[in-house]
Amino acid sequence: MERITQQKIAIVAVLESAESPLTPPEILSRAAKAVPRLGVATVYRALRALRKERKIVIVEIPGEPPRYETATRGHHHHFFCNGCRKVFEIPDCAAKWAELAPPNFQVLDHEIILYGKCPNCQGER
Amino acid sequence: MERITQQKIAIVAVLESAESPLTPPEILSRAAKAVPRLGVATVYRALRALRKERKIVIVEIPGEPPRYETATRGHHHHFFCNGCRKVFEIPDCAAKWAELAPPNFQVLDHEIILYGKCPNCQGER
DNA sequence: GTTGCTGCAAAAAGTTTGCAGGACG
């Protein structure tokens, strides 16, 4: 049903070797090194397909363009640096967020984003 | 510097009387009842101005279009119902999220979103 | 050899901007 193409291979490889989540244009320019004639449409189609296969995950931070990362990192959340505008991973998530919801609300999932300054950006701006 | 216009008055009134955060098209159609010739551009410009004045706040939920709500509700977070796709307010936020960040990261703000089923949508789908 | 995937270009959706005229203070 789903074919394994050079384009998808390249996109997954790019995300695997990325130090942080990437935007579609970033993915395109990096993957184009392996597949020169790669186009935007293919990137978007591949991202959608890979997401459906649960191979990658979308990272959406308010006010920022959508980014993507591999799904091989397990459950975690993100820290967004207001200085360098990079996304960092927050390793674990010890919590019972369900308790925050009002009674009778069934909590199935959650998303947490922290904002601040990463070690390199403290004291600036 | 900032003028008080009929358009902004109408937009704020719409958001004040809204039961949940609204998208720009929703704001436009509701505010147009008070200001018939209201256009999209004005809505976007007013939303930006009101946001700069800290009168309203943007609510961004991954996979959903941006929504806006009045800033008069104090610090809180949101619950997104996977059934009816409506946004609910989570009253308070008892937290020490700062502890989640890795050492040397300075946490200045945070965002939490819960996903699940609201009371009306449980048992469906 | 099929059939799904790709690349290109055009289209859609959402948001921003330029400009002439009108409303606010």
Next chain:
DNA sequence: CGTCCTGCAAACTTTTTGCAGCAAC
């Protein structure tokens, strides 16, 4: 009455779609 704001249309940005040819199985 000067200036900021508005409405309209056009421009932009980001993502999606149509279609002929190509590549995966």
